[in-house]
Amino acid sequence: xxxxxxLVDHVEGKVRKTTAELLTIARRLGEPSAVFxxxxxxxxxxSLAKYGAEKIYHVxxxxxxxxxxxxxxxxxxxxxxxxxxxxxxxxxxEGKEIAARLAVxxxxxxxxxxxxxxxxxxxxxxxxxSVFAGGYTVSATVTKGTPIITVKPNSATPEEVSGAAxxxxxxxxxxxxxxxxxxxxxxPKEVSGRPELSEAAIVVSxxxxxxxxxxxxxxxxxxxxxxVGASRAxxxxxxxxxxxxxxxTGKQVSPQLYVACGISGAIQHRAxxxxxxxxxxxxxxxxxxxxxxxxxGVVGDLFAVLPQATEAINAAKG
Amino acid sequence: MNIVVCVKYxxxxxxxxxxxxxxxxxxxxxxxxxxxxxDEYAVEEALKIVEAGEGEVTVLTVGPASAADAIKKSLQxxxxxxxxxxxxxxxxxxxxxxxxxxxxxxKKIGAETPVDLVMTGMASTDGAMGVVPTMLAxxxxxxxxxxxxxxxxxxxxxxxxxxxxxxxxSITATLPALVSVTDxxxxxxxxSFKGIMAAKKKPVEHWSLADLGVDASQVGLDAAWTRVEAFxxxxxxxxxxxxxxxxxxxxxxxxxxxxxxFV
Ligand SMILES: Cc1cc2nc3c(=O)[nH]c(=O)nc-3n(C[C@H](O)[C@H](O)[C@H](O)COP(=O)(O)OP(=O)(O)OC[C@H]3O[C@@H](n4cnc5c(N)ncnc54)[C@H](O)[C@@H]3O)c2cc1C
Ligand SMILES: Cc1cc2nc3c(=O)[nH]c(=O)nc-3n(C[C@H](O)[C@H](O)[C@H](O)COP(=O)(O)OP(=O)(O)OC[C@H]3O[C@@H](n4cnc5c(N)ncnc54)[C@H](O)[C@@H]3O)c2cc1C
Numbered sequence: 391x392x393x394x395x396x397l398v399d400h401v402e403g404k405v406r407k408t409t410a411e412l413l414t415i416a417r418r419l420g421e422p423s424a425v426f427x428x429x430x431x432x433x434x435x436x437s438l439a440k441y442g443a444e445k446i447y448h449v450x451x452x453x454x455x456x457x458x459x460x461x462x463x464x465x466x467x468x469x470x471x472x473x474x475x476x477x478x479x480x481x482x483x484e485g486k487e488i489a490a491r492l493a494v495x496x497x498x499x500x501x502x503x504x505x506x507x508x509x510x511x512x513x514x515x516x517x518x519x520s521v522f523a524g525g526y527t528v529s530a531t532v533t534k535g536t537p538i539i540t541v542k543p544n545s546a547t548p549e550e551v552s553g554a555a556x557x558x559x560x561x562x563x564x565x566x567x568x569x570x571x572x573x574x575x576x577x578p579k580e581v582s583g584r585p586e587l588s589e590a591a592i593v594v595s596x597x598x599x600x601x602x603x604x605x606x607x608x609x610x611x612x613x614x615x616x617x618v619g620a621s622r623a624x625x626x627x628x629x630x631x632x633x634x635x636x637x638x639t640g641k642q643v644s645p646q647l648y649v650a651c652g653i654s655g656a657i658q659h660r661a662x663x664x665x666x667x668x669x670x671x672x673x674x675x676x677x678x679x680x681x682x683x684x685x686x687g688v689v690g691d692l693f694a695v696l697p698q699a700t701e702a703i704n705a706a707k708g
Numbered sequence: 709m710n711i712v713v714c715v716k717y718x719x720x721x722x723x724x725x726x727x728x729x730x731x732x733x734x735x736x737x738x739x740x741x742x743x744x745x746x747d748e749y750a751v752e753e754a755l756k757i758v759e760a761g762e763g764e765v766t767v768l769t770v771g772p773a774s775a776a777d778a779i780k781k782s783l784q785x786x787x788x789x790x791x792x793x794x795x796x797x798x799x800x801x802x803x804x805x806x807x808x809x810x811x812x813x814x815k816k817i818g819a820e821t822p823v824d825l826v827m828t829g830m831a832s833t834d835g836a837m838g839v840v841p842t843m844l845a846x847x848x849x850x851x852x853x854x855x856x857x858x859x860x861x862x863x864x865x866x867x868x869x870x871x872x873x874x875x876x877x878s879i880t881a882t883l884p885a886l887v888s889v890t891d892x893x894x895x896x897x898x899x900s901f902k903g904i905m906a907a908k909k910k911p912v913e914h915w916s917l918a919d920l921g922v923d924a925s926q927v928g929l930d931a932a933w934t935r936v937e938a939f940x941x942x943x944x945x946x947x948x949x950x951x952x953x954x955x956x957x958x959x960x961x962x963x964x965x966x967x968x969x970f971v
Contacts, residue, residue: 698958
């Protein structure tokens with residue numbers, strides 16, 4: 391069976407949930423081989439084995455100093471040496487850039503932001519994308535080269551199957567060409583302790599209606615174990631970090647539950663949350679467009695509604 | 709500083725966007741189009757750089773005849789000249805082919821006056837793949853700094869601020885380079901009356917694939933390395949229950965969450 395390359399997304403060896411999802415998808419297409427770049431290999435090895443990685447290609451050294459280009463070069467080298475059935479990359483900004491360069495390097499078709507990937511009928515890979523702000527579902531295939539697919543978070547339920555996780559150290563040197571852009575400095579962000587926005591099962595977002603006070607939104611989110619998001623109006627006002635923005639120019643999320651608090655529902659916001667399974671809104675204007683999308687809506691002041699709901703939920707949990 | 713800004717003409721997101729069922733491509737004929745909103749930020753940033761120093765901003769689009777509107781709007785904002793690559797063979801091109809045509813056009817522009825910076829939006833508002841900028845950099849052999857929320861160009865380098873999930877980074881590239889910008893970077897200007905009048909006299913070149921030395925078999929729907937097999941409209945969401953808060957809105961919300969096992 392052909393290998394399927396999965397680029398591992400991790401922080402210092404702590405493997406993110408999206409990687410478990412990609413390994414699960416890879417098993418539908420062939421034999422999963424994880425590709426690991428950076429520090430923390432020993433820590434990552436076990437979790438990659440747990441989700442079925444048969445091999446782990448890995449390189450050490452300065453690969454990550456030069457942004458994404460070396461990773462694209464590494465994958466191109468592995469595509470040439472292993473002729474995989476597909477390459478799966480997480481749909482993060484970095485992942486998309488790696489995939490874009492890899493597609494040009496290997497003369498292969500690229501599909502971005504897949505929400506489902508299955509083995510195609512006559513071989514190949516069949517993907518599903520959600521396009522035009524979630525208005526359409528498109529099924530597509532790659533017709534040339536090695537299918538290169540970036541996959542959105544929450545596109546599969548990770549399945550545990552133990553893999554051999556054979557360690558394959560790759561002989562790789564970063565080309566001079568890749569060194570044109572370099573990270574000059576990096577300032578880590580504060581960690582909120584809440585789930586990561588694009589991976590979370592529940593997202594609670596606040597907008598201009600919070601008037602800058604996110605405390606009620608956060609307390610409600612915490613009662614549900616949810617991630618906190620924000621509209622661009624709230625981000626532009628400096629009330630919440632840009633990394634938390636949901637929408638066209640922020641994160642596109644697709645959780646089990648999305649709760650919009652004090653958000654009107656502009657098209658650019660909808661582009662980032664419209665495919666959520668269940669949608670709830672709390673807004674004091676009964677004509678706010680967000681209500682067109684909801685499974686449940688409360689017309690009211692979020693400063694009254696949210697604390698009451700939080701209290702009831704915390705009481706129910708005991 | 710000579711800057712080329714890539715601008716895309718897209719169907720208006722406020723209108724009903726759909727596909728042409730004869731060949732599964734985007735319906736660009738029956739939907740009003742405009743300059744992709746996110747490319748305005750790239751035009752604005754390029755203008756600011758040139759206004760603070762010297763040089764010219766050339767806007768480049770690949771698209772059908774109607775895409776001339778995207779160039780027009782950019783010229784009205786203040787760009788100096790336009791290049792429109794229009795060829796029937798391009799219809800249905802995928803990102804790979806689009807980046808090939810853009811790259812060849814930039815090489816041709818650069819053959820006259822060297823290009824210091826290539827700028828793009830973060831993603832189009834229709835395909836929204838966000839991959840064309842990186843593909844262009846790969847094809848042109850340029851370093852790329854992407855998703856800039858701040859840009860500083862001095863002497864021989866471009867430095868950007870990039871807001872990631874886990875960190876805020878400062879990234880530097882040597883010129884010539886490619887820079888893609890986000891909607892955080894500036895506030896695009898509206899064309900002034902003077903700008904609108906001046907735009908009418910600005911030069912716009914029209915190039916075909918032959919002018920770029922690109923073979924028609926390398927682009928278009930038949931050459932695409934991906935194929936759309938089918939598309940379906942997502943069923944509209946039907947509105948669920950809406951309650952007015954009469955002092956018990958929070959209770960009702962909690963009850964709904966309980967019934968649906970979110971608690
Ligand atoms: C190029 C471009 C890209 C964009 N990208 C994004 C994006 O990625 N994400 C995004 O969100 N937006 C984006 N926008 C902006 C978008 O168009 C809207 O301006 C924005 O989403 C509005 O945010 P809001 O709903 O919080 O604010 P508003 O539209 O002002 O809505 C506030 C809502 O809060 C309600 N409200 C007020 N007080 C209360 C209260 N006490 N209790 C309950 N409800 C209350 C009001 O009734 C109102 O409906 C983009 C715009 C452009 C031009
Ligand atoms: C719904 C939909 C789904 C698609 N899915 C795929 C797919 O999976 N794989 C695939 O290969 N193609 C796909 N395409 C086709 C692809 O979107 C187009 O080929 C497009 O030309 C390039 O991608 P983009 O619009 O997503 O650009 P992006 O990569 O999002 O564009 C980023 C920037 O590149 C510049 N740019 C992009 N196009 C042009 C242009 N024509 N002229 C000037 N500047 C430009 C602009 O500065 C823009 O801001 C899809 C198209 C649609 C409408």
